[in-house]
Amino acid sequence: MRVTARARRIPRVVAVVVAAAIAGFPIYWMLTTATQTPSEIFGDTQPWWPNLGRLDDAFRSAADGIPIFRWLTNTVFVATGTMVISLVLATLAAYALSRYKFRGKGTFGASLFATQMLPDTLLVVPLYATFMAFGMLNNLWSLVLSNTAFSMPVAVWILKSAIDGVPPEIEESARMDGCPRYAILPQVVLPLIAPSLAAAAVITFFDGWNEFIFANTFITDRLLWPASKGIASFVGQYITPLNAVMSAALLFAVPAAIFFLMAQRKIVSGLTAGSVKG
């Protein structure tokens, strides 16, 4: 049966549309719910379409009833702290893993990988006890410190394979040119792995942005909540108008979505590099 090329494409396109619809529907629904009035929402007949004209209103009402901007500020603090510390530690560790042979290298690498297998909940209790002892509960730094432990190994993974891709001769050339050893990293290596640095930055930043368990456990002061905990506090409760809640959730979700979409290719290649053959 002769099928034209275009006709052969139709089932594929249909399948893609269906898949995209299912994938995208919840976010679409978030937007829809955010732009409708409570009466519209709870009636039996919630409209199917978002009322884009009300977008402006929606965000304002969100800000009114919900300290969303306060929460987002907290989130930004935690995310930035996680990112900065993770990147600094990870860059140095990745450089050593890539360029040097030393005793304990295998063990170190393996422990980095092992951290990705630990369930956070197992660590929550001891960390909780430790932070309590240091009086750091209800302090955003407790979140920064906990998050960094989990996101730094991922950054090391990404950065190590990036540094592997820089030919060692370039560093030797710099040495011959008189560049002191401690300066080789900033002068020569870092500029050459900039895209991977950016990807690692995005990953670690949003690791802190999205994180929930520690935020849920360590921070009790409502105004100190990061947005993840804040949004979560509305789950299942319908006292606060749902449209306000959804608007707040959108404000929380959209930056993460944008950056992840932009950095996705680099992130994926960084995460799977070296572990896939060929």
Next chain:
Amino acid sequence: MPQLTFEEVSKSFGNTRVIEGFSAEVPDKEFLVLLGPSGCGKSTMLRMIAGLTDITEGRIVFDGVDVNGLEPKERNVAFVFQSYALYPHMSVRGNIAFPLLMERFSWWKHIPLVNAIAKRRLLRGPAIAGRIEYVAEMMELSDYLDRRPKTLSGGQRQRVAVARALVRDPALYLLDEPLSNLDAKLRTQMRSEIIALYRRVEKSFVYVTHDQVEAMTMGTRIIVLNEGLVQQYGTPQEIYRNPANAFVARFIGSPAMNLFPGVVEAGQFRVAEAEGAVLDVSGEVAEARDVLLGVRAEKVSIETEPAPTGESRGPVARVLARVAVVEHLGADSVVGFKLGPVVDSTEVAAASRDLFFARVPGDATVVAGDQCWVRLDLADARWFEAGSGRSLRSQAVGSARVR
């Protein structure tokens, strides 16, 4: 400066010895070539001179100063890498300027933002800018100063690498197979450019290559290496005429020197598989048993009859042979042959490894499959011991007798 001295220098990686102890003295301002096949240790040796790899035993001395403890930049040497190792994120100007900037950078200037500011300021200064322009002009890069290495051709990149070395005005230039990534025509051109540079700066050069043509045409001294052992150290002429062993004999010269295997008995040398060639030998050759007779291709000529006509200025041998292949090069032809009579018209073409070669005038009319006689002019023949390959001394060889 500098006179380069190697004192019992050897190198091991862990338990593997990659360079056997060797000593040599290289006078100042020589173009020293480190020549050898892949994996022989020549690049390692170059890197030891540079200070990129440390020496296991022995010393390297520049002009009487032991450089073992010195960092590369303290040795006043410049290194041109095989892959050029240009900084991809800097322009050509940035690449060339880099050594000059590093000289002037204190530790805090390396911090990322400070780094950019300091760079810009220094690049505007007349001393540095002037020097960059001077070097760029010398290497014909003036039009490319603001381009990135990615946008340059192989030859241009190589020139940038050389320019980066030049700009430091070092006492010693080290080049690691700089031409091996270029196509043949460019290679010939760059060869003469590098020699021109050598003559212009009047400094010492150390040049690594596996190409014996490069070594012979460019070098003033050659160190031939194989598997970590120095085979011979001398001028190109010495190495060509007096190879220290069979390896050097075959490595230098194109086509490779013919080594005819044979046996010495009672002062007479008989070529294996050869009808006719029996030679009287003396000296160390007479004391050996399995030997190799080395005759260069240009000393071998092809004759279609065995007639010993014409004068011969020295000892000559004639051997029955069959032609396997003829390469017409224009002015000359290279004839590959095997010893012995034509066996079978369907004999499969032999690998060049198993052939002997003669260089004959371009208008020679031999054809593959022909039966012929080869005439070996033994005036400059060399003898080698078959097993170890070392050269054997002999007095003049007695004339051959055809059986």
Next chain:
Amino acid sequence: MSVSGLTALSERSPWARRRASLVPYIFIAGAAVYLLLVMAVPLGNGVGLSFTETSLMAPTSGTAVGLQNYVRLVGDPSFHNTLWLTVVYTAGSVIGAVVIGTVAAALINSSFPGRWLARAVLTLPWAIPGVAAALVFTWIFNMDSGVLNRMLSAVGVEPEGWLIDPAWSMFAVTTVSIWKVFPFVMMVVLAALQSVPDEVREAARVDGADALSTFRSVVLPYLMPTLRVVTLLVTIWSFRRFEIIWLLTQGGPVESTNTVVIDVYREAFTNSNLGFSAATGVVGLLLSLVVTTLYYIVDTRSSAKEDVA
């Protein structure tokens, strides 16, 4: 990648050489110490806690009880239930995400108008924070006003209490997890698909294979290493996944979605039983180590087979 020039240093004095060989340690010092303090030590504490009976109010003053917690665990039917639920949840999430992700990658792999848009939308579930996803799904699954039930009744299907009916809760939670994770599988597999050389595919076409059998006999073998890695990653992540289940069902109703990580958290912060919680966590960790080891054994064996092939 050789490190010859950089590991071997030009200084020859023994003092300088020793100092030089310390350099890599200086580089990893920060990360190593950090992990030691923030991971290894708490982990050790956690294991230590598992041998005690400790209350949340006084986390540092518990009483040592030896292996009591573990003994209790082993015999506890609700822990067996927890383990079973964990297996079901993990297997369901992994299989669902890997299959759907691979199919999605295959669908996206050719060009058609709007492809970039489709790809972006398909990536969205992974890109948005888990908390936001949980929030919106709670609303979607809402028994009375949720849009899912509305759509179902519009076509005549019985609406269900997705999150409040123990018969459906695991299904709901697993579905959300699959939804969240499949884009990652899709992206990884897509990258692998794009590295399949065209000639191989064309050769199959010339030999008369249609799309499906080409995929099965030609493309799938190429994908196997990638699929194995991605399966391992998704398995580990599923085992660790907390917020989706916690926010949707808190492990209920009636503990029908009580996976190990949920159980650990609940024991500690709801039942205030730190020792038991830690013991559960340790057992869970050991199980995930077993799974990972099994994975490596299978992986090395099948990749050895592939190398020979």
